[in-house]
Amino acid sequence: MTGPSVADVGEDGLVAAVLARYPAPPAWVRVPAGDDAAVLDLPGAGLVACTDTLVEGEDFHRRWSSGRDVGVKTAVQSLIDVAAMGGRPRALLASLAAPADLPASWAEDLADGLAAECARAGAVMVGGDVSAAAQVVVTGTAIGTMDGLPPVGRGGARPGDVVALAGTAGRSAAGLALLLAGHRADAPEPAEAAAVIVALIGDHLRPRPPYSAGPAAAGAGATAMIDTSDGLLRDAARVAAASAVVIDLDPGALRPDGDLAVAASLLGAEAMDWVLAGGEDHALLACFSPGTALPAGFRRIGEVLPARPDRDRAGFVLVGGVPRSGEVGWSHFRPRLRGAQ
Amino acid sequence: MTGPSVADVGEDGLVAAVLARYPAPPAWVRVPAGDDAAVLDLPGAGLVACTDTLVEGEDFHRRWSSGRDVGVKTAVQSLIDVAAMGGRPRALLASLAAPADLPASWAEDLADGLAAECARAGAVMVGGDVSAAAQVVVTGTAIGTMDGLPPVGRGGARPGDVVALAGTAGRSAAGLALLLAGHRADAPEPAEAAAVIVALIGDHLRPRPPYSAGPAAAGAGATAMIDTSDGLLRDAARVAAASAVVIDLDPGALRPDGDLAVAASLLGAEAMDWVLAGGEDHALLACFSPGTALPAGFRRIGEVLPARPDRDRAGFVLVGGVPRSGEVGWSHFRPRLRGAQ
Numbered sequence: 001m002t003g004p005s006v007a008d009v010g011e012d013g014l015v016a017a018v019l020a021r022y023p024a025p026p027a028w029v030r031v032p033a034g035d036d037a038a039v040l041d042l043p044g045a046g047l048v049a050c051t052d053t054l055v056e057g058e059d060f061h062r063r064w065s066s067g068r069d070v071g072v073k074t075a076v077q078s079l080i081d082v083a084a085m086g087g088r089p090r091a092l093l094a095s096l097a098a099p100a101d102l103p104a105s106w107a108e109d110l111a112d113g114l115a116a117e118c119a120r121a122g123a124v125m126v127g128g129d130v131s132a133a134a135q136v137v138v139t140g141t142a143i144g145t146m147d148g149l150p151p152v153g154r155g156g157a158r159p160g161d162v163v164a165l166a167g168t169a170g171r172s173a174a175g176l177a178l179l180l181a182g183h184r185a186d187a188p189e190p191a192e193a194a195a196v197i198v199a200l201i202g203d204h205l206r207p208r209p210p211y212s213a214g215p216a217a218a219g220a221g222a223t224a225m226i227d228t229s230d231g232l233l234r235d236a237a238r239v240a241a242a243s244a245v246v247i248d249l250d251p252g253a254l255r256p257d258g259d260l261a262v263a264a265s266l267l268g269a270e271a272m273d274w275v276l277a278g279g280e281d282h283a284l285l286a287c288f289s290p291g292t293a294l295p296a297g298f299r300r301i302g303e304v305l306p307a308r309p310d311r312d313r314a315g316f317v318l319v320g321g322v323p324r325s326g327e328v329g330w331s332h333f334r335p336r337l338r339g340a341q
Numbered sequence: 342m343t344g345p346s347v348a349d350v351g352e353d354g355l356v357a358a359v360l361a362r363y364p365a366p367p368a369w370v371r372v373p374a375g376d377d378a379a380v381l382d383l384p385g386a387g388l389v390a391c392t393d394t395l396v397e398g399e400d401f402h403r404r405w406s407s408g409r410d411v412g413v414k415t416a417v418q419s420l421i422d423v424a425a426m427g428g429r430p431r432a433l434l435a436s437l438a439a440p441a442d443l444p445a446s447w448a449e450d451l452a453d454g455l456a457a458e459c460a461r462a463g464a465v466m467v468g469g470d471v472s473a474a475a476q477v478v479v480t481g482t483a484i485g486t487m488d489g490l491p492p493v494g495r496g497g498a499r500p501g502d503v504v505a506l507a508g509t510a511g512r513s514a515a516g517l518a519l520l521l522a523g524h525r526a527d528a529p530e531p532a533e534a535a536a537v538i539v540a541l542i543g544d545h546l547r548p549r550p551p552y553s554a555g556p557a558a559a560g561a562g563a564t565a566m567i568d569t570s571d572g573l574l575r576d577a578a579r580v581a582a583a584s585a586v587v588i589d590l591d592p593g594a595l596r597p598d599g600d601l602a603v604a605a606s607l608l609g610a611e612a613m614d615w616v617l618a619g620g621e622d623h624a625l626l627a628c629f630s631p632g633t634a635l636p637a638g639f640r641r642i643g644e645v646l647p648a649r650p651d652r653d654r655a656g657f658v659l660v661g662g663v664p665r666s667g668e669v670g671w672s673h674f675r676p677r678l679r680g681a682q
Contacts, residue, residue: 030387030492031426031492031494035426035494035495035496036391036422036423036425036426036495036566036567036568037389037390037391037422037423037425037426037428037483037485038389038390038391039387039388039389039426039428039487039492040385040387040388040389040390041385041386041387041388042385042388043385044381044382044383044384044385044386044388044486045382045385046371046380046381046382047380047381047382047383047385047388047484048378048379048380048381049378049379049381049432049434049467049468049482049484050377050378050379050434050468051434051435051436051468051469051470051480051482052436052470053436053437053438053470053472053478053480054472055438055472055473055474055478057475058472058473058474059472081377081378082377082378084377084378085372085376085377085378085380087378087380091390093390093391093392093482094392095392095393095394095480097394097396097478126390127390127391127392128392129392129393129394129480131394131395131396131399131400131478132396132399133396133399133476133478134398134475134476135474135475135476137394137396137438137472137474137478139392139394139436139470139480139482141390141392141434141480141482142378143388143390143484144378145385146380151371151372151380153372153376154376154377155376225377226377227377
């Protein structure tokens with residue numbers, strides 16, 4: 001039923017099958033994927049590059065995520081990091097390490113997901129690699145261009161700046177909580193909950209980050225920016241630490257949306273925990289000088305305060321003035337530590 | 342004895358420790374590793390990009406390879422692919438997925454190896470990522486520049502071309518065979534064999550590819566080029582297939598060196614098998630129009646013949662005129678298939 005495995009089709013066969021699924025590249029891809037390396041013609045002043053890995057059992061489960069879902073998620077993770085510098089995503093390389101018995105169709109679906117999300121972000125697949133491993137490990141590396149805009153790092157936030165968010169907060173975590181509680185996008189549910197469950201699980205499995213908000217923020221003079229892959233509190237704390245400031249998030253502006261309220265009541269959970277600590281929304285958190293007209297897609301969610309040496313540690317995040325640890329949120333290796341403590 | 346694990350130091354602690362080991366980047370690295378993405382100022386016309394993954398138990402064993410060795414090998418695999426297009430390696434990103442109990446010192450040694458090999462190749466580390474996984478998986482992504490030279494793919498070889506090699510053939514495979522037979526670089530051996538064993542095992546664990554030969558070949562008008570990561574026969578077959586020609590390797594020009602002869606006699610092996618089918622030498626195999634003065638580092642090892650439809654399959658590789666399968670050599674997933682057949 002599952003068809004041939006990656007071992008059945010072999011390394012060269014798998015590479016050929018994957019390459020055949022990518023659309024014809026634009027003219028600036030001078031040598032496309034399939035040779036030792038790709039050769040691209042891009043504006044080289046302000047070239048953006050980053051890499052991110054997804055591991056089966058840690059970042060996704062094959063029983064919940066299709067190959068296409070994992071392809072989308074891999075592309076999202078790397079491409080949104082380009083946008084988080086204010087860059088425009090242009091190209092993606094992806095490496096797959098997989099057990100020999102992985103269905104070849106799963107790997108082909110992965111390629112479809114990678115290509116589909118690249119198309120959404122305005123980027124193209126330009127390379128990859130295939131290896132054998134005990135579990136599925138997918139690494140994406142994104143290349144982007146600043147196109148004359150100034151890169152926006154984490155360290156430029158100043159007291160008085162407005163903190164703004166483009167994208168969602170907590171929806172991915174709510175979707176994960178629904179999956180962990182046994183809900184499925186295709187299971188029969190009471191009518192009012194079914195649409196919410198489908199939407200939140202979809203947002204967890206296939207996040208839809210606001211790529212164009214990144215260059216828009218850079219163009220509007222954003223002083224600092226980060227993508228909220230590890231949760232609002234944790235990523236805001238990274239900006240606060242790098243900028244030696246305190247960030248005060250406004251709980252009123254972060255009030256959970258109706259979907260989150262429905263899911264929280266279904267699960268007996270606290271929706272605000274998802275909003276503040278849930279990872280993988282891949283929204284963009286940016287700081288702007290006071291008075292800046294926020295670019296389309298951004299809404300105000302807080303403000304930047306000075307770190308007072310007598311009271312605050314730089315890197316503190318407050319919610320409505322109350323200190324909250326920035327250590328809340330996703331951290332690799334942490335799950336494995338739980339049993340040991 | 343092994344000190345804290347990666348879980349003990351945590352994701353952010355590990356990233357900070359790794360970043361601290363990289364030397365200060367040159368001025369064209371506008372935003373170095375440590376933010377969402379690096380921002381580089383490079384000549385963007387002819388930007389080279391490729392990615393490669395190493396998996397514990399498949400591509401290396403921790404009992405044989407130090408963290409530093411794996412760092413070197415990861416950098417080599419990606420950076421030489423840039424040179425195999427005729428490009429100059431400029432930047433490397435590396436992603437580490439590892440068990441929570443991996444010693445943090447191993448990950449720091451990995452960073453040292455990555456940085457050391459980057460320095461050897463004229464490149465700099467510009468980014469990375471850390472994840473939890475059951476086995477160690479390291480993915481390197483290299484970025485290079487063509488600097489005005491024409492990219493050299495696999496598909497341009499023409500009948501009459503000279504086939505040339507820069508770098509070694511068979512030394513990595515001989516080193517691996519010695520390790521598999523129980524030899525170690527630090528074990529007492531008969532004096533005459535000891536130096537050979539140390540040298541061959543060293544070449545397996547820490548290959549030293551001829552980076553500058555890549556741009557030199559492109560500058561000399563190479564018609565096709567590939568790096569011999571999967572063995573001479575297999576990689577020559579890829580050039581022959583992409584170019585729709587036959588490649589005839591000259592066994593006289595590929596005669597095993599003295600070290601290989603010593604190792605072969607020690608192990609009762611056939612040195613020529615290592616030369617023809619051994620992987621991971623990361624030499625550069627290039628084709629040149631007849632009469633081209635070979636660039637420094639290259640030696641003639643064969644010639645390109647037309648594929649005659651009545652007799653030859655395009656992609657055939659001959660050795661001294663005798664057909665040899667291009668399927669010999671390293672292929673992922675193959676090892677796992679052995680038990681099933």
